[in-house]
Every structure is written in C-alpha cells, then in structure tokens.
Amino acid sequence: MTENITINMPEIVPLYPLREIIAFPYMVFTMFLKHEDLLPFEEAVLFNNLVALVKIKDETTGELLADLHEIGTLCKVVSISKLPQEGAKVVLEGVIRVRVLAIVQQTPVALSRLEPVREFAEKSMVSEALVGSLNALLKIALSYGRPLPDDVMKMIDFIDNPARLSDLVALYLNLPVDELQKLLETIDPLERLKKVYMHLTNEVQRLQIKGEVQAEVTKKVGKSQKEFLLREQMKQIQEELGEEDxxxxxxxxxxxxxxxxxxxxxxxxxxxxxxxxxxxxxxxxxxxxxxxxxxxxxxxIPWQTSTPDNKDINQAEKVLNEDHYDLKKVKERILEYLAVRTLKEKTKGPILCFVGPPGVGKTSLGKSIARTLGRKFIRISLGGMRDEAEIRGHRRTYIGALPGRIIQEINRAGSNNPIFMLDEVDKIGVDFRGDPASALLEVLDPEQNFSFTDHYLDVPFDLTSVMFITTANLLDPIPAPLKDRMEVITLTGYTDEEKLNIAKKYLVQREIEENGLSANPIAFTDEAIMRIIHDYTREAGVRNLQRNIASVIRKVVKEIAQGKTARPEITQEVVSELLGPQRFFDEVAAEKDRVGVATGLAWTESGGDIIFIEATKMKGKGDLILTGSLGEVMKESARAALSFVQANSDEFGIPKKDFDNTTIHIHVPAGSIPKDGPSAGVTMATTLVSLFSGRPARRDVAMTGEMSLTGRVLAIGGLKEKVLAARRAGVKTVVAPAKNRKDLDDIPDNVKEELEFLFVEDVREVLEHALNG
The missing domain is CATH 1.10.8 (Helicase, Ruva Protein; domain 3)
Structure with a gap:
C-alpha cells in the first residue's frame, strides 16, 4: 500500500540543521530560537511556508552537506511569535520525510534541493497484528507512566497505518536522539514498526520493575514518607543491579x-x-x-582514653628540679598530688592558680608538670577573650557552630586527663556576648565539672581527671567566685642570687644552643651575669636577663663570623663593652637626704619597685594638689595623711599657722605610669612631716604600710617583692607594718642579712627612724 500525500513542494527549500531534537512527520512541535537563527523560517514564506529540518552528524568535516544526515523532515511553518525579551517562538508541523540531494546555497540562508521519500506498506496479517499489539502495549505503558491527552488516545485507536502509528509512538518513547534518527531513517514502515515495538517492550518492562519496587517499598513505609520511599527505591534498584550504596x-x-x-x-x-x-x-x-x-x-572525643601517670615521686622530684630552680611550694604541691594518686587511683584533679609577675616561669612550670606526670599538655590564652562561646561552644542551630575551646583542645590532645593551662585568667573581658569568667565557674569547680556540658555537644563530659592550671599577674581582677574555686600559689620575684643560679643552670646553655654555639660554647663568669642583673635589667623575673644574655652571645657569634678570635669567656668588662652604657642605677645610693622627699615601696604586676614621694608648699587657700597618675585609693591615702599631720601638728613641732594660706602639692614621679593602692599612706605622712618640720628624710630608709587617721600602721601585701626591690635600689633599712612580720619567712636568708627590718604599729615610730634631726 502506498501512502498518497498531496503537497506542493518547491524544487528548492530552506534548510535548518538540528542538533538536539528530531522532527517526525505528523508531529506538531515548538522551537524557541534566537534572532540570528530565525532567517530560514522567515524565508519559508517564499517557499510555500516549508522548511527542511535535518540532524547534524556528531563528527563534522566543515562542509554542510557532508555534515548532515541524508534523511530529514519537511516541516510547515505554522506561526512565528516574537518574544518580548529576546528571540522568537516558532510552531512547526512535520509533513513528510525528505532526502537531501544537494546544498544550493549556504549563506545567508541554507537552501537545499530535496526529494520526498516514498513509503510503501502492504496490508498484511503481520502489519495488522503488529498494529494491534503496539496499541495494546502502549496502553499498558500509559497505565504505568505518564498519560497522553484524550484526543491523542482517540487518534491512536483509529490509526491503522503502520507508518503513522510508528512515528506517533516514537514521540512517546524517551529515546536518545541518535536512536530517534535511526527510526527516522528506517523507510520501511513495517520494519520501523518492529523497532518501535521492541523499544516500547523495553519501556514497559522497565516500568513494570519500577512498579514492583514501588509496591514492595509501600508495604514497608507509609505513603507520606516520600523521602524515605525514594531512598528505599534506590536500595531495591541497587540490590537488583548487585551494587553497594x-x-x-x-x-x-x-x-x-x-x-x-x-x-x-x-x-x-x-x-x-x-x-x-x-x-x-x-x-x-x-x-x-x-x-x-x-x-x-x-x-x-577521648571519653575513656587517658595517659598513665608517672607515680615515681623521686623521679618526679628530679624532673621538677631539672626544669626549675627553687619554687619549693609549687613542687611540694605537685608531689603531694602524686603521693595521693599512689594510694587512690581515682582522684579529682586540682585547680591551681599561679599568680606572679611576668617572667618568673608560670607557663613553663605547667609544661614541666606535664612532663613530670607523663601527661599531654594543653595551653590556651584567655587574654582579651570576650565571648562566652569560646568556653562553652555554639549551639548547633548556628551556621559554622563549633565546640568550645575546652572540648576542642581535649579532642586534639586525645586524652581525658591532660594538664590544661589557662593563661592570663586575670585579663578576661566582658561584653554583649557574655562573660567568659562566669562560664569558667563550671569548668574549674571539681564539684560540677564531672558533667560539663558544651553547648555544641549538648552531652555531659567528665573533666574531673583534667588537671587545670591558671596563671595571672594580678589576683584582684579575677572575680571572687572564680578565685574561690582555685588554689592560689603565689610565685614571687627572684633574688639576685636566684637569678644568677637560673642563668648559670638554664639560660646561658639554652641561648648558646639557640644561637649555634654548641660546638664552641663560651662561659660567663658570675661577675658578668651579676653585672647584667644589676646594670642592665630591673625586673622580678628573668625574661630581660635572658634577652641580654642572648644579645651578648649574638654579638660574640657575629665576631666569630667576621673572622675575629673567639673570646675565651665573658667577663663583666666584656659585658660592658658589648651591651654599652649602664641602663639602671641604684637610685637610693646615688641620692642624698632631702626635705619633703621620702622613699616608699610599691607592688606592681611586674614585681616590686621603689617610689619617691615628693611634697612642696606654696601660698594658696589650703588646697591639696595630687599629681603622678594616682588612683582614687592613693589620693584618699594622701588626704588621710594630711589630716593626720594637721591633727597632730603640735606633737611634731609644726606650728598650726603653717597650714593656713598654704597649698600643698604632692607628686609621685614617673607620672605617665598609673599608681594606686593604700600602702603609700605611711610614706606620704613621712613626706609631709619632713616638709613642714624641715627635717630631711633618710634616703636609705624605705617604707610601706597603710595608715589610718589615728596613725595606726595597717598590713599590706607583696612584702617579698617590695623587699627585693629595696635591695636592688641600695636601701639599707625597710620599715613595714608589724602584722607583716610573718612574711619574713618567705624572704631568703641572704636578703634578710643584708637589710635591717623595722616592724612598726604607729606612724610615730616610722618618723623616728625615717627623719634626721
């Protein structure tokens, strides 16, 4: 049977090459094109609204005819609609298959010479059976898959032409473009019908397997669990294919x-x-x-992982002595802890707080303790920390949430019983993000930290096996509840003899290794080290001492590198030559006694220091001027001292009229450095009595003590640091409150032998010893 199609096809027709779709006869479809691709369809008006659509081959030769498949589809341009933004929509209707004979013109529009492809199909039992089977198979596929519109379904029921039916069903199948092109090039309708039937059979089998998988999964889960349903489908498919997810x-x-x-x-x-x-x-x-x-x-997280403790107390003591000189209290506390561990395996870790000036070895002591116990060492700095989440972490609802530093560091250490050092606990800040010091209350409380809950983990973690060590320069800024949870161990400054021993045992050797002199080490004489301590440093710790020793060694290394003869040893003369002029002097020994100037002792976070309180008087209205960056407490001490001197002026031989029409100015030098505290009260009273009585104050007598309005001398803190500062400055006599006599036990014997100590209960006793005449 021959299909008779009446069409007025011109000899020459515009051609448009296809890349991603295939056009079939009887197919109505829409194409969205750019303006530059519209020309063949606009020119179709001149050729009875006809245009040829032909698929381009995958491999290209650069010649249009050679790049095209031989068989394409002649289509009728139904409409062209320009889109508001860019391009146009073209509606096309497939007419017949055509064979491309030649390309007449390539630009600006490709024109081709075509011939229609005649399709022959004889009605036979085979063709009728295939048509019927294809109709039935298509309905089965539609029952599994997506339905076709009603008008298309009616059309399929009435089509008995194998050519038309095979083309219509081919559009329903989701076949690759190359497979569709092969169907287009199959001229025999019966053969094409067989191919479509095979493809549709495969599609029905696939849909049946999918339906079986869906039915199997539906038995296991509810219909509402769509996500789980899809996942189960995937599992079933992978099981069928023998693949592992x-x-x-x-x-x-x-x-x-x-x-x-x-x-x-x-x-x-x-x-x-x-x-x-x-x-x-x-x-x-x-x-x-x-x-x-x-x-x-x-x-x-190491829930149960811990490192075994070294319980050999004698070996631990040896390690501590190797790493640090003196520090008897700290070493004794660590050995006590080890002794308890030998008798009781499960004990709560102590919470120690090392308080002392910079450079006395607080941080390095933590490392030494970890080495002694054989534990992991963790250190975090709390200086400037203002966010509570740094301690407790962020909740997981926030983007980028992480655990706090406590859990993070324990996780990195891989042990649940490390030595955990929290440096600079006195420098924690507070702002709108919370108070980290308050967050530390749970961490540093042995009665609470057995169930420390990080916001990120939201599960309890036992911190009782962790040995926490905090460090601080000052104890006052630490909140009272936090201070109460810690065992405070004060590390005072070193004496000159202790610094000498530390330099000989540790610092010199360390700097020789650091600066590459291990092969030819140089020796420092004791006098050389003492020269550095006295003339080039003024500190409670040994940090600047180490820097100056390093500076001397670097200069020696430079001389060796320049080819000069290596110095056999470093003497005090060599130190003066290499480090230059002396930087610090004995302030007291270099001055003489003066009226209105008294020597006081002060405590700072970098150790003890001496201060000179000066007073002068001038005509005025009885005002009191205070300068030198004084804090409120120190200003109150000055007013109390003046009130005491005025109230007892007869006793001190000062006429009352001397206070009339007089302005008193009290100044504490080093005015750019803030000063505060009550311990300068005695010194201010001595300065004022010296000023008004004309009796010079002894320069070599340094005093400290808080004074009451009635003249009682009250106890102060930091006596050891103040005494060491007095010794460095060349003071001969130290006057201190009687209640501080017990603090003499902390002062080395050689220092006590060099200084005279006077413990007083009343300011009048101070004046007897501090004023001449």
Whole structure:
C-alpha cells in the first residue's frame, strides 16, 4: 500500500540543521530560537511556508552537506511569535520525510534541493497484528507512566497505518536522539514498526520493575514518607543491579566507630539517634554536613582514653628540679598530688592558680608538670577573650557552630586527663556576648565539672581527671567566685642570687644552643651575669636577663663570623663593652637626704619597685594638689595623711599657722605610669612631716604600710617583692607594718642579712627612724 500525500513542494527549500531534537512527520512541535537563527523560517514564506529540518552528524568535516544526515523532515511553518525579551517562538508541523540531494546555497540562508521519500506498506496479517499489539502495549505503558491527552488516545485507536502509528509512538518513547534518527531513517514502515515495538517492550518492562519496587517499598513505609520511599527505591534498584550504596557503607562505618568509641551509655543513645537521623537526610542538604560533623566530634572525643601517670615521686622530684630552680611550694604541691594518686587511683584533679609577675616561669612550670606526670599538655590564652562561646561552644542551630575551646583542645590532645593551662585568667573581658569568667565557674569547680556540658555537644563530659592550671599577674581582677574555686600559689620575684643560679643552670646553655654555639660554647663568669642583673635589667623575673644574655652571645657569634678570635669567656668588662652604657642605677645610693622627699615601696604586676614621694608648699587657700597618675585609693591615702599631720601638728613641732594660706602639692614621679593602692599612706605622712618640720628624710630608709587617721600602721601585701626591690635600689633599712612580720619567712636568708627590718604599729615610730634631726 502506498501512502498518497498531496503537497506542493518547491524544487528548492530552506534548510535548518538540528542538533538536539528530531522532527517526525505528523508531529506538531515548538522551537524557541534566537534572532540570528530565525532567517530560514522567515524565508519559508517564499517557499510555500516549508522548511527542511535535518540532524547534524556528531563528527563534522566543515562542509554542510557532508555534515548532515541524508534523511530529514519537511516541516510547515505554522506561526512565528516574537518574544518580548529576546528571540522568537516558532510552531512547526512535520509533513513528510525528505532526502537531501544537494546544498544550493549556504549563506545567508541554507537552501537545499530535496526529494520526498516514498513509503510503501502492504496490508498484511503481520502489519495488522503488529498494529494491534503496539496499541495494546502502549496502553499498558500509559497505565504505568505518564498519560497522553484524550484526543491523542482517540487518534491512536483509529490509526491503522503502520507508518503513522510508528512515528506517533516514537514521540512517546524517551529515546536518545541518535536512536530517534535511526527510526527516522528506517523507510520501511513495517520494519520501523518492529523497532518501535521492541523499544516500547523495553519501556514497559522497565516500568513494570519500577512498579514492583514501588509496591514492595509501600508495604514497608507509609505513603507520606516520600523521602524515605525514594531512598528505599534506590536500595531495591541497587540490590537488583548487585551494587553497594556508598552512603550505606559510610553509615555502617560510622556505626562501627560509635561502638568502638567507648562512650557513656546516655551519650551512645544520643549518638545512635543522631546516626539514624543522618540516614534520613539528603546528602546534598546542609543539615547532612552539620549532623555528620557532630557525629565525628562525638566519636573523636577521648571519653575513656587517658595517659598513665608517672607515680615515681623521686623521679618526679628530679624532673621538677631539672626544669626549675627553687619554687619549693609549687613542687611540694605537685608531689603531694602524686603521693595521693599512689594510694587512690581515682582522684579529682586540682585547680591551681599561679599568680606572679611576668617572667618568673608560670607557663613553663605547667609544661614541666606535664612532663613530670607523663601527661599531654594543653595551653590556651584567655587574654582579651570576650565571648562566652569560646568556653562553652555554639549551639548547633548556628551556621559554622563549633565546640568550645575546652572540648576542642581535649579532642586534639586525645586524652581525658591532660594538664590544661589557662593563661592570663586575670585579663578576661566582658561584653554583649557574655562573660567568659562566669562560664569558667563550671569548668574549674571539681564539684560540677564531672558533667560539663558544651553547648555544641549538648552531652555531659567528665573533666574531673583534667588537671587545670591558671596563671595571672594580678589576683584582684579575677572575680571572687572564680578565685574561690582555685588554689592560689603565689610565685614571687627572684633574688639576685636566684637569678644568677637560673642563668648559670638554664639560660646561658639554652641561648648558646639557640644561637649555634654548641660546638664552641663560651662561659660567663658570675661577675658578668651579676653585672647584667644589676646594670642592665630591673625586673622580678628573668625574661630581660635572658634577652641580654642572648644579645651578648649574638654579638660574640657575629665576631666569630667576621673572622675575629673567639673570646675565651665573658667577663663583666666584656659585658660592658658589648651591651654599652649602664641602663639602671641604684637610685637610693646615688641620692642624698632631702626635705619633703621620702622613699616608699610599691607592688606592681611586674614585681616590686621603689617610689619617691615628693611634697612642696606654696601660698594658696589650703588646697591639696595630687599629681603622678594616682588612683582614687592613693589620693584618699594622701588626704588621710594630711589630716593626720594637721591633727597632730603640735606633737611634731609644726606650728598650726603653717597650714593656713598654704597649698600643698604632692607628686609621685614617673607620672605617665598609673599608681594606686593604700600602702603609700605611711610614706606620704613621712613626706609631709619632713616638709613642714624641715627635717630631711633618710634616703636609705624605705617604707610601706597603710595608715589610718589615728596613725595606726595597717598590713599590706607583696612584702617579698617590695623587699627585693629595696635591695636592688641600695636601701639599707625597710620599715613595714608589724602584722607583716610573718612574711619574713618567705624572704631568703641572704636578703634578710643584708637589710635591717623595722616592724612598726604607729606612724610615730616610722618618723623616728625615717627623719634626721
């Protein structure tokens, strides 16, 4: 049977090459084109609204005819609609198959010479059977897949032409473009019908398997669980194909890690619940990453992993003495802790607070303790910390949430009983993000930290095995509740003899190794080190001493590098030559006694220091001027001292009229340095009595003590640091409150032998010893 198609086809027709779709006869379709591609369709008006659509081959030769498939489709341009933004919509209707004979013109519009392809099909039992089977198979496929419009379904029922039916069904199949081109090039309708029938059979089988999988999964889960349904479908498909789901393997690996993590029972239940939740989350979702990171942290934390303690007390004592000179109290406390551990395995870790000036070895002492016990060492600096989340972490609802530094560092250490040093605890800040010092209350309380809960983990972690050590320069800025939870150990400044021993045992050797002189080490004489201590440093610790020793060694290394003869040893003359002029002098020894100037002792966070309080008087209205960056407490001490002197002027031989019409100016030099505290009260009273009585104050007598309005001398703190500062400055006599006599036990014997100590209860006793005449 021959299909008779009446069409007025010109000899020459515009041609448009296709790349991603195939046009079939009887097919109505829409194309969206750019303006530059519209020309063939606009020119179609001149050729009975006809245009040829032909697929381009995958491989190209650069010649249009050679690049095109031989068979294409002649289409009628139904309409062209310009779009408001860019391009146009073209509606086309497929007419017949055509064969491209030649390309007449390539630019600006491709024109081709075509011939229609005649299709022959004889009616036979085979063709009728195929048509019927294809109709039935198509309806089965439609029952599984997407339905066709009613008018198309009616059309299929009435089509008995194999050519038309095969082309119509080919449009329904989701075949690759190359397969559709092969169907277009199959001229025999019966053969084309067979190919379409085979493709449709495969499609029905695929839909049947999909339906079976869906039915199997529906038995297991409810219809509302769409996400889980899709996942189960994927599992069933992978089981059919014999493939393993990589994500299932990942979840199984996490489950094995959870079992090996040795978590507490309540934590394991939470982790198991989170793992089940992870299985239900789409891997492309941000929630998946959050949940996976949380599980990784839970697994990595050392819940039961600890390092064994070195319980040999004698060996521990040896290690402590190797690393640090003196520091008897600290060493004794560590050895006490070790002794308890030998008798009782499970003990709460102590919370120690090392308070002292910079450079006395607080941080290095923490490392030494870790080496002594054989534990991991962790150190974080709290200086300037203002966010509470730094301690307790962020809740997981926030983007980029992480655990706090406590959990993070324990996780990195891989041990649940490290030495944890919190440096600069006195320099924590407070702002709108919370108070980190308050967050530390739970961390540093042995009665609470057995169940420390980080906001990110949201599960309790036992910190009782951790030995916390905090360091501070000053004790006052630490909040009282936090201070109450810590065992404070004060590290005072070093004496000159202690500095000498530290330099000989540790500093010189360390700097020789640091600066590459290990092969040819140089020796420092004791006099050379003492010259550096006296003339080039003024500190409670040994940090500047180490810098100056390093400076001397570097200069020696430079001389060796320049080819000069290496110095056999460093003497005090060599120190003066290499370090230059003397930087510090004995202030007291260099001055003479003066009226209105008294020597006081002060405590600073960098150690003790001496201060000179000066007073002068001038005509005025009885005002009191205070200068020298004084704090409120120190100003109050000055007013109290003046009131005491005025009230007892007869006793001191000062006429009352001397205070009339007189302005008194009290100044404390080094005016750019802030000063505060009550311990200068005695010194100010001595200065004022000296000023009004004309009796010079002894320069070599340094005093400290808080004074009451009645003249009683009250106790002060930091006596050892003040005494060491007095010794460095060349003071001969130290006057201190009687209640501080007990503090003499902390002062080395050689220092006590060099100085005279006077302990007083009343300011009048101070004046007897401090004023001449």
């Amino acid at each position: 990589s994500r299932t393997g990942e979840v199984n690996e996490l489950r094995h890690k959870l079992e090996r993590a040795k978590m507490p029972e309540e934590v394991y239940k939470i982790a198991e619940k989170e793992l089940k939740r992870l299985e239900r989350i789409n891997p492309a979702s941000p929630e998946y990453t959050v949940s996976r990171t949380y599980l990784d942290y839970l697994i990595a």
